[in-house]
Amino acid sequence: MSDSIGKVKAQKVTLKGKFELECGQSFNDIELVYETYGVLNADATNAILICHALSGNHHAAGKYENEEKPGWWDSLIGPGKAVDTNKFFVVCPNNIGGCHGSLGPNSINHDTGDYYGPDFPIITVRDWVNSQAKLSDLLGIEKWHAVMGGSLGGMQALEWSYLYPKRIKKAGIIAAAPKLSAQNIAFNEVARQAILNDPDFEGGRYLDKSKYPKQGLKLARMVGHITYLSEEAMRSKFGRELKKEKLNFGYDAEFEIESYLRYQGDVFSESFDANTYLLMTKILDYFDPASNFEGKLVSAFESIEAQLLVVSFSTDWRFAPERSKEIVNALIEAKKNVSYLEIDSPHGHDSFLFANEDYVKGLSAFLEN
């Protein structure tokens, strides 16, 4: 029976020592916040690492004290759910560069005493996976039963599979792509320009100046949000419904979809950091495992030992099923143990957040068999 995981609390850990980044810069001592659900077994073989996407964080399931809505993947993580916390010990960190407690642009740089802000280095999916490996060491997890995530989270699961082949038994790569398309990058670039050109962005030093590029971040989120929903979902949810009965011949929000987007943009821009948003879009743009192998994805996948599940959603136009199939085809060519699941779902890219029956069954079977 599916049930909620109940009350949860975030934890904090410091990864001690020098941490080298792909860009050539480094950090000393990285603070990471994370949550865990379920119980780690005696031989530490039941741990699942959940990787979050662009706007996600470590709060994947359950509720904090007095919180109304549960974590972002609560529909899939809990007792009896797709990721069954009666069986598995689930770990979800907030990634470096995030804005929910882990080392990020709105952290203080101890070398200078100021906020990192725009000085925060541009990190990569590889940097994340390396930091997650250090977290695994601290938690006493030599080998993950599974690493999984949706969208940018799926890219981390994929990176784990070839970067640490001995440390991962299964990889769940959901609603992802082997790299961004020109159109994906184009949408990210619009989002970045919206933030970078907001006069309150102040070259990224808005925290020092007690300002905030709210409008830029709102616009960035509105653009992003369009790409997360399917056209079908928008049509059935909003269509051309007017807020009032008649056209108002003005620039107030007139159609329901306009209010919805403005609202989503407002809420998001009040709870997210603009420098983190910039960073996240860049991390997406940079992800391209084939680039180190003369463009050959199959070569990038050579080292993989894990069993892999690739999941796509029929109405996802941000990372369409075709993009997942690129991953699957390269894995097959590299003779890896891969299963592919294309789920019929109306929710576009956001489908990976919903507990669709086939999707839940597929994940359970993959994790438990």
Place this chain on the structure above:
Amino acid sequence: MSDSIGKVKAQKVTLKGKFELECGQSFNDIELVYETYGVLNADATNAILICHALSGNHHAAGKYENEEKPGWWDSLIGPGKAVDTNKFFVVCPNNIGGCHGSLGPNSINHDTGDYYGPDFPIITVRDWVNSQAKLSDLLGIEKWHAVMGGSLGGMQALEWSYLYPKRIKKAGIIAAAPKLSAQNIAFNEVARQAILNDPDFEGGRYLDKSKYPKQGLKLARMVGHITYLSEEAMRSKFGRELKKEKLNFGYDAEFEIESYLRYQGDVFSESFDANTYLLMTKILDYFDPASNFEGKLVSAFESIEAQLLVVSFSTDWRFAPERSKEIVNALIEAKKNVSYLEIDSPHGHDSFLFANEDYVKGLSAFLEN
């Protein structure tokens, strides 16, 4: 043989008298600029009206003195071209609300002596068609041989067909839709918010204050531009090509697609009016002929007498072929004389601007048979 129409000049005319708008407001005396190509025959039966789209204007073909690039539809209009100026007298006006010489937000309101700016009323496709009908009277054209246009231009051609059934012999409705989808409106709303929230927009009174919301208009155009191109076109044109050989780990334009979008946005924002852009997106949002007929498109089409050609393009995801088919199906149900042409073209929505062979043949046959 195809050839250029050569040097052209814009003309100006004043439509005298009171002009009532759908919103309830009215104008006195409307100035319109337009261009003509070819020669009107003695009985005025060879005239073709070209309707422009969101960012278009009256300069559809030929070149001005010292101009480098010809008008926006020069590939299709000229001697021996799809719209053959050896046979037809072609008229293309800049629509009311435009920013290239016709009455628009950057015109002086003679009642107040100030720029209209944000006081310019929100007009509709119907208002445009009514103003074009007045222009027809002035030019001595009782019945157009054809009215045609792409995108928002196609919507005007469609509106002509049921609003003035006796005054139009053929209607060419290219890369259009019977109304915007929620997703189309969503993209327009992002563009509007980008402009409205630019601090230099000054509530639309930027001309009075010698300011200009360049960043907002640039962003609006960048968003729009993504929807004009197909993903395939972007992929084959830019892919993930880097400007330099290596990643720069910063926020300068890094991928070719980023530079391209920024450049397109810059050029556009230097030559277009922000209030006009707002207005054009709203005119698109409002177009919905079925709305006066309880949502029944077939009822809206009852009055049509013209022969119609509907054209769509395989990779157009802004107004996909399915949207054109909605028009065609309603026309068939209303027992109208309609032909449908779906052109295989890689250029997305912008395909209507390119002289694809099948497209040119289809248009010629439609106009000349």
